Amino acid sequence: MIKAHKIRLHPTPEQAVYFAKAAGTARFVWNWALAEWNRQYEAGKKPTALKLKKQFNEIRREHFPWTWEVTKNASDQPFLDIAKAFTAFFEGKARRPRFKSKKRSKPSFYLANDQFEVGDHRVWVPKLGWVNMAENLRFVGKVTGARMTRTADWWFVSITVELPDELPNSRPAAVGIDVGLNRLATLSTGEGYENQAFLKTALKKLRQANKRLHRRKPGSKNREKARRQVARLHYRITCMRDDVLHKMTTKLANGYGIIGIETLNLKGLLKNRRLARSFSDASLGKLLTLLTSKVQQRGGHVIKVGRFFPSSKTCHCCGWKWETMTLEDRIFVCQNPSCPYDQFPQDRDHNAGQNILREALHLIGVIDQVVTDIGSGDDVNLAADAG
Numbered sequence: 453m454i455k456a457h458k459i460r461l462h463p464t465p466e467q468a469v470y471f472a473k474a475a476g477t478a479r480f481v482w483n484w485a486l487a488e489w490n491r492q493y494e495a496g497k498k499p500t501a502l503k504l505k506k507q508f509n510e511i512r513r514e515h516f517p518w519t520w521e522v523t524k525n526a527s528d529q530p531f532l533d534i535a536k537a538f539t540a541f542f543e544g545k546a547r548r549p550r551f552k553s554k555k556r557s558k559p560s561f562y563l564a565n566d567q568f569e570v571g572d573h574r575v576w577v578p579k580l581g582w583v584n585m586a587e588n589l590r591f592v593g594k595v596t597g598a599r600m601t602r603t604a605d606w607w608f609v610s611i612t613v614e615l616p617d618e619l620p621n622s623r624p625a626a627v628g629i630d631v632g633l634n635r636l637a638t639l640s641t642g643e644g645y646e647n648q649a650f651l652k653t654a655l656k657k658l659r660q661a662n663k664r665l666h667r668r669k670p671g672s673k674n675r676e677k678a679r680r681q682v683a684r685l686h687y688r689i690t691c692m693r694d695d696v697l698h699k700m701t702t703k704l705a706n707g708y709g710i711i712g713i714e715t716l717n718l719k720g721l722l723k724n725r726r727l728a729r730s731f732s733d734a735s736l737g738k739l740l741t742l743l744t745s746k747v748q749q750r751g752g753h754v755i756k757v758g759r760f761f762p763s764s765k766t767c768h769c770c771g772w773k774w775e776t777m778t779l780e781d782r783i784f785v786c787q788n789p790s791c792p793y794d795q796f797p798q799d800r801d802h803n804a805g806q807n808i809l810r811e812a813l814h815l816i817g818v819i820d821q822v823v824t825d826i827g828s829g830d831d832v833n834l835a836a837d838a839g
């Protein structure tokens with residue numbers, strides 16, 4: 453399994469200049485290779501990474517001698533990247549590779565595993581030397597490569613490490629998770645993860661900064677200052693949110709071997725603008741990705757429950773359905789007189805979490821082991837209701 457650790461760098465001003473130069477070289481070579489690829493492709497030829505690189509090297513000394521000022525990877529890697537991008541495009545997995553712009557594209561360059569060295573709080577870069585890292589590499593394993601990127605005003609190195617696959621251990625504990633707006637996540641155990649309140653403050657600041665940005669004259673120095681502030685705030689908010697998601701998913705993956713979670717139709721929800729803010733903040737997509745990767749690494753399973761499954765409207769105990777339930781109804785009250793939960797107020801999300809767990813277990817065929825607490829005899833087939 454490949455894991456990446458992204459570490460903030462503390463380059464000296466001279467080192468930052470080198471980074472910018474290397475990223476500029478990588479962008480230039482990418483654009484050169486892309487133009488050449490397109491030209492040859494239209495002429496009916498079959499360009500490859502190797503052929504293009506050879507072609508580039510033939511004219512390099514004469515036309516682009518400055519590309520030697522930085523690590524050779526800055527002018528090697530884009531050829532491989534472009535070939536990969538085209539493969540993904542032809543397989544329908546990605547859109548057509550596009551030219552990189554100095555303004556819009558994220559500056560970055562790659563370092564192959566034999567081109568750099570990781571030391572104590574520092575990384576060695578060819579033709580530059582040691583650059584200070586904010587923290588040490590978290591993983592122990594075979595280092596496979598690194599990519600330097602700039603986000604907002606900071607440089608980062610993302611180091612990929614190959615780790616031995618952990619042996620799956622049997623942890624029977626299962627949990628269902630209801631993700632939502634009011635609470636980021638509610639477990640079938642009743643435990644909840646609040647939607648980060650601190651985000652509200654940060655978002656207010658972001659809105660103010662955005663307003664300031666749009667009041668500044670285009671092209672002015674103050675506008676550039678404001679733009680950088682907005683970028684920094686964006687980055688901070690992403691960090692805060694990711695921190696919450698990482699801690700939560702690690703805890704879940706450590707505690708449970710089977711995790712049921714609803715796959716939500718994010719695109720559909722984003723149509724509603726009021727919901728959009730909270731939803732993009734909670735970044736459910738990221739949650740799902742992190743959770744899946746961590747649970748699988750520990751040998752567990754994430755079971756996705758379809759979004760048409762009526763997890764909120766159904767009583768987790770008897771299967772009675774509250775057809776007219778709305779988003780505003782925060783408390784679920786079962787109206788089935790033969791249900792032990794009849795008229796008993798249940799938290800909406802807690803009830804949903806329990807339904808998701810039940811459906812997840814049903815999907816993998818272990819439902820019988822846990823329905824013991826269901827109680828009433830008229831056990832409803834939830835899968836049939838899922839449609």
Ligand SMILES: [Zn+2]
Pocket residue numbers: 767768769770771772786787788791792793794
């Ligand atoms: Zn009930």
